[in-house]
Amino acid sequence: MIPAVRGTRDILPGEVERWQFVEDTARRVFERYGYAELRTPIIEREELFAKSTGETTDIVQKEMYAFTDKGGERVALRPEATPSIVRAFIEHNLEQAMAVPKLYLYGPMFRHERPQKGRYRQFHQLDVEVFGVEDASIDAEVLDLGWALIGELGIRGAEMVVNSVGCPACRPAFSDALVAALGEDVRRLCGDCQRRATSNPLRIFDCKVAEDQPIIDRLPHSIDYLCGPCRAHFDEVRRYLGLYAIPYRVSHRLVRGLDYYRRTTFEVLATGLGAQNALLGGGRYDGLVKQLGGLDRAGIGFAAGIERLVLALPAEVQYGTARPEVFVAALGDDARQAAFVLLRDLRRAGVHAQVDYEARSLKAQFKRADRLGAPLVLVLGDDEMARGEVTAKDMTTGAQEAVPRAEAIGYCRARRVP
Numbered sequence: 028m029i030p031a032v033r034g035t036r037d038i039l040p041g042e043v044e045r046w047q048f049v050e051d052t053a054r055r056v057f058e059r060y061g062y063a064e065l066r067t068p069i070i071e072r073e074e075l076f077a078k079s080t081g082e083t084t085d086i087v088q089k090e091m092y093a094f095t096d097k098g099g100e101r102v103a104l105r106p107e108a109t110p111s112i113v114r115a116f117i118e119h120n121l122e123q124a125m126a127v128p129k130l131y132l133y134g135p136m137f138r139h140e141r142p143q144k145g146r147y148r149q150f151h152q153l154d155v156e157v158f159g160v161e162d163a164s165i166d167a168e169v170l171d172l173g174w175a176l177i178g179e180l181g182i183r184g185a186e187m188v189v190n191s192v193g194c195p196a197c198r199p200a201f202s203d204a205l206v207a208a209l210g211e212d213v214r215r216l217c218g219d220c221q222r223r224a225t226s227n228p229l230r231i232f233d234c235k236v237a238e239d240q241p242i243i244d245r246l247p248h249s250i251d252y253l254c255g256p257c258r259a260h261f262d263e264v265r266r267y268l269g270l271y272a273i274p275y276r277v278s279h280r281l282v283r284g285l286d287y288y289r290r291t292t293f294e295v296l297a298t299g300l301g302a303q304n305a306l307l308g309g310g311r312y313d314g315l316v317k318q319l320g321g322l323d324r325a326g327i328g329f330a331a332g333i334e335r336l337v338l339a340l341p342a343e344v345q346y347g348t349a350r351p352e353v354f355v356a357a358l359g360d361d362a363r364q365a366a367f368v369l370l371r372d373l374r375r376a377g378v379h380a381q382v383d384y385e386a387r388s389l390k391a392q393f394k395r396a397d398r399l400g401a402p403l404v405l406v407l408g409d410d411e412m413a414r415g416e417v418t419a420k421d422m423t424t425g426a427q428e429a430v431p432r433a434e435a436i437g438y439c440r441a442r443r444v445p
């Protein structure tokens with residue numbers, strides 16, 4: 028047996044119904060808010076991520092599935108969707124094509140991380156991005172959209188966390204303040220943090236090493252260093268969150284580890300998922316479109332991980348039980364032929380119908396109908412054939428009645444609970 032690659036998994040029948048529920052709900056909610064689907068390739072030029080996600084980020088430095096292809100080109104399996112969406116936005120001039128470019132993307136992402144519960148090497152994201160709007164009303168819409176998704180999925184106990192990481196005008200002062208506040212303590216931090224202190228001090232807030240936490244907790248907060256416009260923007264975002272009655276908490280720890288974030292950052296956290304508790308996360312990335320060769324356009328979005336949404340769904344709900352509406356049973360060669368024609372006609376008429384493919388005893392066929400959970404069995408035997416009828420048996424009450432064969436489809440449809 029050749030097992031699946033470590034960190035990847037098969038999504039089997041029985042679990043896939045939960046995925047389908049998440050996917051269908053997301054599409055419905057996104058489209059209601061006016062977001063159009065975009066699909067981009069899983070493979071991109073490696074430099075796209077180096078230039079956007081960030082050369083010094085863990086994702087690009089340690090986790091990317093990057094390789095040289097047979098033509099000698101450096102390519103990577105996408106570790107996140109935002110760079111691909113920005114690339115497509117620029118490459119196809121979507122600004123011209125769409126009144127307000129509001130996009131969503133659904134698909135697999137790849138990161139070579141240590142697998143654990145809620146963390147995989149191939150995982151799946153629902154990604155939402157909006158371009159060209161700086162006003163805080165769009166931050167509010169995007170945050171509300173994420174919150175609406177969690178609500179419509181029936182996930183309880185989630186928490187919205189927000190922060191502002193400022194802009195290139197005010198962030199240097201904050202970075203300096205962090206380094207100054209750390210002082211000599213920097214040497215007591217983990218190796219990663221010591222590197223971060225010189226390459227990108229904000230990222231120290233992403234550290235999960237327990238011993239580092241008391242030092243990190245004493246560090247200054249980004250929102251105390253915002254410039255006037257960034258402060259006003261963050262106040263506006265918070266005002267909208269109040270108007271929308273979205274419960275949220277400001278967390279100065281929420282800087283998110285990528286280079287491109289500006290101003291608003293946010294996450295929705297789940298209770299009961301353990302260490303990997305971020306259901307979705309995102310923020311504003313004004314400047315990224317220009318950095319990747321486009322016009323100077325604002326951007327904001329979020330990514331939600333399907334695996335974690337599926338884990339967070341309420342356990343008691345049954346999703347998409349694919350039970351047949353009717354089972355067709357037959358005894359005898361002629362009846363069997365007629366049964367397969369009836370089966371086909373039922374399916375063509377939109378009725379979920381099942382059958383037993385082997386010519387087994389009636390008892391065995393009923394057993395199978397029962398196992399499949401069919402509420403109704405239509406029986407065709409010699410007697411029924413002679414009379415041009417089928418016997419309809421209600422599997423719940425055990426009641427039987429004769430139905431003319433020509434009326435069998437209408438009979439099945441009429442039993443449907445509207």
Ligand code: AMP
Pocket residue numbers: 107138140145146147148149150151152305306307308309330331332333334335
């Ligand atoms: P990020 O792109 O790291 O901000 O992640 C956005 C969302 O994607 C997270 O909140 C998770 O729900 C999900 N996610 C990120 N990395 C993984 C992973 N390795 N396995 C499963 N889900 C992930």
